[in-house]
Amino acid sequence: MTAAALHPIFIGSEIYRGSSYGARHPLSIPRVPTVMDLCRAMGWLPRTQFRVSPRAKPAALTRFHTPAYITALQQAEAARTVDETTRQRHQIGTLSNPIFPEIYRRPATAAGGSLLAADLLAQGGIVYNPGGGTHHGMADHAAGFCYLNDPVLAIKAFLAQGLTRIAYVDIDAHHCDGVAAAFHGDPRVLMISTHEEARWPFTGALDDRAGSHAINLPLPRGTHDDDFALLRDAILLPAVQDWQPQVIVLQCGADAVLEDPLARLALSNNAHWQVVTALKQMAPRLLVxxxxxxxxxxxxxxxxxxxxxxxxxxxxxxLPERARSVLAALSWTRQRGDRPDHLVETLRDTPRHGPVQNEIRRRVQVLQARRRVWV
Structure with a gap:
């Protein structure tokens, strides 16, 4: 049985509505609330498929994070400040990882959603937790806007269920360094990451195999849909198929598209949806x-x-009028010039085609030569 055989479950929370890292931070924008509102406007999100995300308890968070770090996050939320020792040790109260009113509750809710997902998937199915995917968080400190690492916590929960073949696929524009650090060399976890090369956190090189259980696919600047399709069909999907996973965890970061301000890739959203379409047929459990x-x-x-x-x-x-109104109500301080009409009127981007870059072809050849280590 594949994951697609069961009705998917959407995990969300109102904690994301109005919560912001600060007016000047890239995460000042509404994201999960927009998805909930847009899906409801489309008639796609009935109550029977929605679950309210719980907040993970500290004991659950310490399955990966240190107790001292969890305490520091709780104290930072209560005091709305941190001392210099805490700032240096745990990397909170910085420009990237600022103090904000929900600095503990919001990431703990995202983590709770992914842990709930692991429970819901014990017998199979599909669960979507768009508030999750905070793949940079480290055991004892925040990194890259990520205070906790919910993908790591979810994978650990699947391992605790007795699963031994987990595929973690990450198509964010930034390398999943926190997940890579947590499962380096673990023979039960295959990690596949596509990410822009020479971009923070500057990890995930082509030759980084993480103990032969990682496939890193660094993408050249300007990578478009046809470049990505070659990597997907020649490397990503065959690797997952060879692994025969009991569960797939897909981190579906949306920053690899052309219009994102923090990357220089040129994908359309079709590239992400095509990966989702393929992966939902390849395992009995899928967490997105x-x-x-x-x-x-x-x-x-x-x-x-x-x-x-x-x-x-x-x-x-x-889009119908109700859905267009959700998108039309958004604003963005980083917007330059007029907002293109298609960003309000449609969901699907125009595909972004082009000749496949020679460097993409070379990387495919290098990785295909390593295929024997995938399984």
């Missing part, structure tokens, strides 16, 4: 998480399209 994404329109459209894809809903050429 959010991740990066810093343009409010592209994130809301892409992640809503993920939910449509998981359910097999048809994506219309033009």
């Amino acid at each position: 998480l959010g991740g990066g994404g810093y343009n409010p329109w592209t994130v809301g459209r892409l992640w809503s399209g993920v939910w449509a894809t998981l359910n097999g809903f048809e994506i219309p050429d033009r």
Whole structure:
């Protein structure tokens, strides 16, 4: 049985509505609330498929994070400040990882959603937690806007269930360094990451195998849909198929699309949806998480399209008025010039085609030569 045989479950929370890392931070934008509102406006999110995300308890968080770090997050939320020792040790109260009113509750809710997902998937199915995907969080410190690492916690929960073949696939524009550190060399976890090369956190090189259980696919600047399709069909999907996973965890960060301000890739949202379509047929359990994404329109459209894809809903050429109003109500301080009409009127981007880069072809050849180590 594949994951697609059961009705997907959407995990969300109102804690994301109005919560912001600060007016000047890239995560000042609404993301999960836009997806919930847009999917409801489309009639895609009935109550029977929605679950309210619980907040993970400290004991659950310490299955990966240190007790001292969890305590520091709780104290930072209560005091709305940290001392210099805490700032240096745990990397909170910095420009990237600022103090904000829900600095503990919000990431603990995202983590609770992914832990709930692991429980729901014990017997199979599909669960979508767009508030998750915080793949940079380290055991004792925050990193890259990520205070906790919910993908790591979910994978550990699957391992605790007795699963021994887990595929973690990450198509965010930034390398999943926190997940890589947590499972380096673990023979039970295959990690596959596509990410922009020479971009923070500057990890995930082509030759980084993490104990022969990682496939890193660094993408050259300007990678478009046809470049990505070659990597997907020649490397990503065959690797997952060879692994024969009992569960797939997909981190579906939305920052690899052309309009995102924190990357220089050129994908359309079709590239993400095509990965979702393929993976939902390849394991009895599928957990899909959010991740990066810093343009409010592209994130809301892409992640809503993920939910449509998981359910097999048809994506219309033009959105109905109620859905357009959700997108039209968004604003963004980083917007330059007029907002393109398609960001309000449609979900699906125009595919971004082009000749496949020679460097992409070379990397495919290098990775195909290593295929024997995937299994």
